[in-house]
Amino acid sequence: MCAHVLVAEDDEMQAELIRRSLLAEGHTATVVHDGRAALDAAHRLRPDLVVLDLMLPVIDGFGVCRVLRRDGDIPVLMLTARTAEDDVLLGLELGADDYMTKPYSPRELMARIRTVLRRSGRAVADRRDDAVVRAAGVTVDPVRHEVRCDGEPVECTPAEFEILLAMAAEPERVFSRRQLLEVTRGTDRASTERAVDVHVMNLRRKIEADPRRPARLLTVFGVGYKLSGAHG
Secondary structure, eight states, X not given: OOOEEEEEOSOHHHHHHHHHHHHHTTOEEEEESSHHHHHHHHXXXXXXXXXXXXXXXXXXXXXXXXXXXXXXXXXXXXXXXXXXXHHHHHHHHXXXXXXXXXXXXXXXXXXXXXXXXXXXXXXXXXXXXXXXEEETTEEEETTTTEEEETTEEEOOOHHHHXXXXXXXXXXXXXXXXXXXXXXXXXXXXXXXXXXXXHHHHHHHHHHOXXXXXXSSEXXXXXXXXXXXXOOO
């Protein structure tokens, strides 16, 4: 696996540590130290992943993530010393694909980067045997990493894609939040199960005619969520 990673970190020592770790993993890296430079580099270089510190000068990480999501689908791994759950959820609402808090080990960071790259479809992987799945008018193609709803393309973050892929493969199965959390980011993130609700909310905006009255991605109260087997 080889990827181009943009590192937006205002702490130069931390940025250099991340850069060296990425190079050791076989990736290439571009390092910037403020939010404006991060946006400029992302638009110019189109990296495979952005490692994004929240506490950036000029434009903070939330602002950078908001623009990146508005303009494209580059995966974002947020990195910050802020640990409040509201910050985590806000980052996910803006479309971040993962979230790590400082202090962290470079080894864990590299593992998270590998996971996000794999889920985003930007990693080199053999998925020729993966079948297209369909449910509730939603088609998920894991080979092309494409989602369509009633034939129209739908842009999804990697985490949203994994949720839809799992649920469309087993329509009418009820998934708990913990199960969907494991699908998207692993059991080590049990403290952020509420993040699943954010992903579901975002998906409803994309695949439901009326997100406030969903007909496809349904809540099973007290248990979790399911994708209806109706509509095809």
